[in-house]
Amino acid sequence: MDAELMTAWKGLRVCVAGAGLSGRAAARVLAARGADVTLVDARDDEALRAEAALPGVTTRLGDGDTLPPETDLVVTSPGWRPTAPLLETAAKAGLEVIGEVELAWRLRGPDAPPWLAVTGTDGKTTVVRMLAQMLEAAGHRTIAVGNVGTPIVEVVAGADGAGPEPYDVLAVELSSFQLHWSSSIRPLAATVLNVAPDHIDWHGSLEEYAAAKGKIFGPGTLAVVNADDEWSVRLGERAERSVGFTLGMPSPGRLGVVEDLLVDRAFTADPVREAAELAELSDVRPFAPHNVANALAAGALARAYGVPPEAVGEGLRRFRPDPHRIEHIATVGDVDYVNDSKATNPHAAAASLAAFRSIVWIAGGLLKGADVDELVLSCAERLRGVVLMGAERGRIAEALARHAPDVPVVDVADTDTGAMDRVVTEAARLARPGDTVLLAPVGASFDMFAGYPARGEAFAASVRRLPG
Structure with a gap:
């Protein structure tokens, strides 16, 4: 870490709001740089007290x-809404409120690795993990960080000299929450994969949600735009290069x-006359x-960072998808059972449903303010039957009644530990040979x-208990 950057934080009174994974990481790194840190959280239990007992950090x-008195700066965890009382107090006092991602960017030294950043309603984790494999296949030392699980601030601290060997480049997953609290990040290249209604209850509107995503295109960032997604195109129009x-x-x-x-017709020497072969469709899994x-x-x-075409293909072949993403669990009686529990919004569920021909759909959960009519309309012809569960299953049932009235629907009101067994049993009863029983819930869990x-593990366990 550059000496000037070290002294810049010394004595600064920082309130870290939220004692979760990213909050604790921010508190640790700031305390190590001499800041006067107070870590606050509304929760208070034995496990959290143990996790939040950090050297040099006052925990409340x-x-x-x-808001702690005489605070100079607030670093908030991404899940905290702007309407949280502590953050509103800070805003009224004229204090700057930033997130852990913004903090990580400001902690970067002059030799810090560049960021290749990914956001979008769906596909973020898959893309950063694919990207990391491509970078590694090209011989670069990298790591997938951010919303994927590893706090960026810890990696940046290590990459700037506190750790063993520095990274060459970071594959960074960013959520809309993290981007909302960021103001100066400038990735080398970044993408908005797609934008569809999600987290409207947090952001207030689709426009505000999309605007948060668009902050990933900082000044000088190469925007990688999904030409098939209207919002990605609109947000990319603001970028200097794309x-x-x-x-x-x-x-x-x-x-x-x-x-x-x-194929690539963007990063070749002559994009008008040349195309580089990156991979075969069969290399994409699932x-x-x-x-x-x-x-x-x-x-x-990867190509924006200079990765050669053959390393892109090799990275795809090395990639192994995370669980709960179109994960084939078993085939029972010539019926496939597929777990896509990660499909927690209509956009993700639509992509999952589009992958199969004849489906018994398991859906339900917390819809987070999303509308499901368009989703049901788009997949109605593929549905053999539907099994509903969870708190807002009634809204999905209403959409099915409007747009797929002839599709059999089973409502499972149970919420106990055996509920998934009943859900899977009903789905198996509706399915015919050649069908796919698909858990693509649309809602949060x-x-x-x-x-x-x-939820995905419960589904898989229930499938494995089916006869045969």
Whole structure:
């Protein structure tokens, strides 16, 4: 870490709002740089007290509303809404409020690795993991960070000298929450994969949600635009430089698909006359149209960093998808059972439903203010039947009654630990040989489960208990 950057934080009185993973990481790094840090959270339990006991940090649990006196700066965890009392107090006092991502950017030294950044409603984690594999295949030392699980601030601190060997480049996943609290980040290249209604309850409107996503295109950043997504195109128009990707035939300046190949006509010496072959469609796993788009986005970011075409293809072949993303669990009685518990909004569910021909759909959960009519209308012809569960299953049932009245619907009102067994049993009863029973819930999982992984694991366990 540059000496000037070290002294810049010394004695600064910082309130870190939120004692979760990113909040604790921010508090640790700031304290190590001599800041006077107070970590606050409304929660207070034995496990959190143990996790939040950090050297050089004052911890205040059980009170997340009161701003510590004489605070100079607030660093908020991404989940905290701007309407939180502590953040409103800070804003009224004229204090700057930033997030852990913005803090990480400001902590970067002169030799810090560049960022290749990814946001979007769906596909973020898949793309950053594909990208990391491509970068590694080209011989670069990298890591997937941010919303993917590893706090950026810890990696930046290590990359600037506190860790062993520095990274060459970072593959950074950014959520709309993280971007809302960022103001000066300037990735080398960045993409908005797609924008569809999600987290409207947090941002207030689709426009505000999209505006947060668009902040990823900082001054000088190469914008990688999804030419097949209206919002991605609109946000990319504000960038100084851009390239595109499409599932169709690419024009000069874009990556796309030609027959069974992924090709690049943006980063060749002569994009008008030359195209570079990156990979075959069969290299994309799991194969689905939206995942081909993910592969093209990752390839564009890798190429922006100078990764050769053959390393893009090798990275795709090395990539292994995370669980709960179009994950085949079993085939029972010639019926496939697929877990896409990560499909927590209509846009993700639509992509999942489009990948299969005849579906028994398992759906329900917390819709976060999203409308499901267009989704149901788009997939009605593919539905053999539907099994509904969760708190807002009634809204999906109403949409089905309007747009797919002939599709059999089973409503499972149970919320106990055996509810998923009943859901899967009903889905198996509706399915016929050749069908796919697909868990693509549309909603968040917290009405019934600890998170979407717990929901997916419950589904997989129930499938494995089916006869045969």
